[in-house]
Amino acid sequence: MSEIPVVRDVLDDNAAGAAANRARFAAAGVYVMNLMSGPGAGKTTLMERTAVACRGRLRIAVVAGDIETRRDADRIARHGVPVEQVNTGGACHMDARMLEGALSRIDLASLDALIIENVGNLVCPAEFDLGEHDKVMILSVTEGADKPAKYPLMFSEARLMVLGKTDLLPYVDFDPHAAIADARTLNPDLEVIRLSSRTGEGIEDWISWIERRRASRVGGTKD
Ligand SMILES: Nc1nc2c(ncn2[C@@H]2O[C@H](COP(=O)(O)OP(=O)(O)O)[C@@H](O)[C@H]2O)c(=O)[nH]1
Ligand SMILES: [Mg+2]
Numbered sequence: 001m002s003e004i005p006v007v008r009d010v011l012d013d014n015a016a017g018a019a020a021n022r023a024r025f026a027a028a029g030v031y032v033m034n035l036m037s038g039p040g041a042g043k044t045t046l047m048e049r050t051a052v053a054c055r056g057r058l059r060i061a062v063v064a065g066d067i068e069t070r071r072d073a074d075r076i077a078r079h080g081v082p083v084e085q086v087n088t089g090g091a092c093h094m095d096a097r098m099l100e101g102a103l104s105r106i107d108l109a110s111l112d113a114l115i116i117e118n119v120g121n122l123v124c125p126a127e128f129d130l131g132e133h134d135k136v137m138i139l140s141v142t143e144g145a146d147k148p149a150k151y152p153l154m155f156s157e158a159r160l161m162v163l164g165k166t167d168l169l170p171y172v173d174f175d176p177h178a179a180i181a182d183a184r185t186l187n188p189d190l191e192v193i194r195l196s197s198r199t200g201e202g203i204e205d206w207i208s209w210i211e212r213r214r215a216s217r218v219g220g221t222k223d
Contacts, residue, residue, distance in 0.1 A: 014128055017096030021103065021131030028108035029222065031214035032116065034130050036154060037138035038147075039120030042164045044072040045197040046138065046206075047117055051079035053207050058112045058214075058221060063102050065094040065119045072117060082106060093124035096131060112221045113214055122147065126154040133217045140164035141172055145179035148186060155183045160191045160209060167196040 025032050037043050047062050054060050061082040064072040073085035084102040086094055099116065108114065116132065118125040126135070137158040139147055142165055148155045155161065161183055163176060176194070183190050193209060195202030214221065 011127075014096045017100055018129040018131040021096055021099060024103060024108065025114075025131060025133070028111070029218055030108045030111045031113045031210070031218045032130075032132040032134075033113065033210070033213075034116050034118060034125070034132040034135045035138070036118045036122075036125045036135065036158070037120060037140070037164075038122040038143055041120070041138040041140040041143060042197055043117045043120070043138060044075055046162070046164070046195070047072075047076045047115065048079055049197045049200075049203055050115070050207070050210075051076060051081040053203050054081075057207065058211065059110065060113045060115060061106055061111050063094075063099065063106075063114065063116045065098075065117055067091070067119060076117075088119055091124075092119055092121045093128050094118050094130065095128045099130050110222075113210055122151040122154055126157045134159045134213055136160045136162065138162045138164045139179065139183075141166060141169050141174040141176070145175050145182070148179060148182040152186050155190065156186045158187065158190060159213075160193065162202075162206065163192055163194045165196060165198070166194050166201055167198045 035043055062076050063084045063086055065086045066072055067088050067090060070085040073083045077083045084105055086098050086102050088094060116130060135158045137154050139161055180192055193202050193205045195206055
């Protein structure tokens with residue numbers, strides 16, 4: 001019986017933290033994306049690709065969220081972008097307060113975009129506002145086309161669905177049309193980019209998408 005007020009307190013506190021983060025992003029003029037997916041869908045690999053593709057074009061930093069270890073942060077940092085690791089210590093998602101701690105170690109005003117790699121989980125991360133401008137998710141073709149119908153919240157909350165690992169389409173039983181149709185039943189405005197971090201398919205569309213969203217939410221890139 002006492003559970004409901006506790007949940008409400010947690011979400012109220014998160015909303016306050018998200019509002020503080022949002023104000024900080026606005027003051028710094030930085031566009032912020034919350035990138036979510038199930039474990040292994042390809043978030044870190046896409047961040048590695050993005051770090052390389054953004055050189056000379058967009059100044060980005062990444063916050064890598066995981067339950068334990070700083071392996072993802074180390075992978076991304078090799079490509080020369082600033083990275084902060086957030087370990088959630090068991091929690092299945094990042095919350096606004098955990099992000100707040102990492103933000104104080106990043107020079108936000110020097111960035112065009114900050115990408116938050118959330119904890120790999122198709123459910124919990126979608127419930128926590130971090131103060132970001134956009135929620136983006138990856139559904140990789142190895143996960144099964146039934147996932148939008150089974151895990152609707154994340155697909156409803158996202159502005160963009162990256163359909164990932166398209167290089168593997170010939171080898172898996174995955175119907176992209178069915179997956180996209182199911183996702184758009186939940187979210188008619190959902191944008192979709194087909195992408196492979198292996199072959200590079202869709203990477204240009206992905207970087208252009210970030211540039212467009214930055215321009216529309218924050219303004220042009222900094223000189
Ligand atoms: N074939 C293929 N494998 C990929 C692609 N992207 C990621 N992977 C592989 O998928 C596994 C999980 O990727 P990772 O980026 O660590 O996923 P994360 O848990 O979402 O961060 C790794 O073995 C990657 O090499 C892709 O586009 N194509
Ligand atoms: Mg990762």
